[in-house]
Amino acid sequence: MPETSNVDYSTKIPNNVGLMDDQRVLKALEQWHPGYIDWWMTMGPEGFQTSDVYLRTAISIDPKGWAKFDYVKMPDYRWGILLAPRQEDRRVNFGVHKDEKAWQEVPGEYRAMLRRLIVVQGDTEPASVEQQRHLGKTAPSLYDMRNLFQVNVEEGRHLWAMVYLLQKYFGKDGREEAEGLLQRRSGDQDRPRMLGAFNEETPDWLSFFMFTFFTDRDGKMQLESLAQSGFDPLSRTCRFMLTEEAHHMFVGETGVGRAIERTCQAMREAGIEDANDIDAVRKLGVIDLPTMQKKANLHFSLSLDLFGSEVSTNAANYYTSGVKGRFQETRIDDDHQLTKATYPVSKLMDGSIKMVEEPALTAINMRLRDDYVNDCLKGVQRWNKVIEKTGVNYRLRLPHVAFHRGIGEFANIHASPTGQILSEQEWARQKDQWLPAKADGDFIAGLMAPCWERGKFASWIAPPRVGIDNKPGDFEYVKVDRA
Ligand SMILES: [Fe+2]
Ligand SMILES: [Fe+2]
Numbered sequence: 001m002p003e004t005s006n007v008d009y010s011t012k013i014p015n016n017v018g019l020m021d022d023q024r025v026l027k028a029l030e031q032w033h034p035g036y037i038d039w040w041m042t043m044g045p046e047g048f049q050t051s052d053v054y055l056r057t058a059i060s061i062d063p064k065g066w067a068k069f070d071y072v073k074m075p076d077y078r079w080g081i082l083l084a085p086r087q088e089d090r091r092v093n094f095g096v097h098k099d100e101k102a103w104q105e106v107p108g109e110y111r112a113m114l115r116r117l118i119v120v121q122g123d124t125e126p127a128s129v130e131q132q133r134h135l136g137k138t139a140p141s142l143y144d145m146r147n148l149f150q151v152n153v154e155e156g157r158h159l160w161a162m163v164y165l166l167q168k169y170f171g172k173d174g175r176e177e178a179e180g181l182l183q184r185r186s187g188d189q190d191r192p193r194m195l196g197a198f199n200e201e202t203p204d205w206l207s208f209f210m211f212t213f214f215t216d217r218d219g220k221m222q223l224e225s226l227a228q229s230g231f232d233p234l235s236r237t238c239r240f241m242l243t244e245e246a247h248h249m250f251v252g253e254t255g256v257g258r259a260i261e262r263t264c265q266a267m268r269e270a271g272i273e274d275a276n277d278i279d280a281v282r283k284l285g286v287i288d289l290p291t292m293q294k295k296a297n298l299h300f301s302l303s304l305d306l307f308g309s310e311v312s313t314n315a316a317n318y319y320t321s322g323v324k325g326r327f328q329e330t331r332i333d334d335d336h337q338l339t340k341a342t343y344p345v346s347k348l349m350d351g352s353i354k355m356v357e358e359p360a361l362t363a364i365n366m367r368l369r370d371d372y373v374n375d376c377l378k379g380v381q382r383w384n385k386v387i388e389k390t391g392v393n394y395r396l397r398l399p400h401v402a403f404h405r406g407i408g409e410f411a412n413i414h415a416s417p418t419g420q421i422l423s424e425q426e427w428a429r430q431k432d433q434w435l436p437a438k439a440d441g442d443f444i445a446g447l448m449a450p451c452w453e454r455g456k457f458a459s460w461i462a463p464p465r466v467g468i469d470n471k472p473g474d475f476e477y478v479k480v481d482r483a
Helices: 022-045 108-131 140-168 173-183 205-226 230-271 280-282 289-307 313-321 364-390 424-434 438-447
Strands: 052-058 067-073 342-348 352-359
Touching: 022 108, 022 173, 052 140, 108 140, 108 173, 108 205, 108 230, 108 313, 140 173, 140 230, 173 352, 205 230, 205 289, 205 364, 230 280, 230 289, 230 364, 280 352, 289 364, 289 424, 289 438, 313 364, 342 364, 364 438
Parallel strands: none
Antiparallel strands: 052 067, 342 352
């Protein structure tokens, strides 16, 4: 089958890239498949591999009606290779090759660069599945459990997407990298995943929602900039992945929003005015807002580290070569080569934080991070609307970009959430006010009792406004095996 907008389900690997006519790649993928299933069974969602889950599966790449919903056992999910349609006459849109025809094959000189970018992106996908594998057991509802599993199978598909590019365009070393993606493990001492945030634990559902809000949003920004790539197959793959990624951020934003809503309701009902009266709020069986702020501080700062150093020659090279662009590159009104432009970068100068103009080319990471922060800010404002509506006097905010950083300009200092630079002692004394402490984790862990009855929700989270696929409130999203 040639490339179309519909997906060929006649092969073991559903696809719209004409795999039937590409025996070499089909064979390579079929060889990789058992290892993938083995990884899914050992590292995927624990305890639910035989349950029927109401999942969406992509059946077309047409933006309208690309998915269908049905009960599927996760190991039977049809992971496939789906690329957005090829645009006639697409061009390289930035860098030294600007206006040349987009590349359908990997340019020799950029091979190592492209392989690196694809492997790093690919590595994050299975990592998050590994991080989330225990959460099904404490799901606050069948609705939430289903959303978790949906995110998990789609991250699995994103791994397939990157593996396809490696197998098709990078020969022997591509096949080795594809194997490596199944061998590293999140948090493993000897073979960790490649990026820091993907080796952290996701111990509870509030962490999961914060992770999908903050860290999947980093994924969105990376995919957006790779979707600009002059290497057309990478661009097309990322464009389709973004349609799935939107749901992950929906899960995060509404998950935190529903926890906030429930907390504020409980406070109102109990007549608690002071959101900082943590003990009183916790007695109601809900998560106090200051603890949510701490979790947001943690996940935001870990996610900022994923953007790398503010000033980076690697990022400049990716851009100049035309392999990785800026967020919404084609909508930006400039020369798309940036040979003379500058960009303001926040830097540590003589012990204080200042904005400094840097060449825009080396400040590419900073710019993407700024776009990310703005995107996060909009979500936080929507959370604050939820609080405001209930009349509770509290607002969530994003911490300063210098707070709790492990990479870049501020990696070697301590800063408060408002951006005040602190001594080692001051930091040690105050950090438990700003980041989840053991007692906070223990309290949240204590709330994480499973709630698997149809239409029921755990004490700490409000039901959603609408069901998935418009299903009614008591819909059985997961048929849990209770044997
Ligand atoms: Fe993903
Ligand atoms: Fe995602």
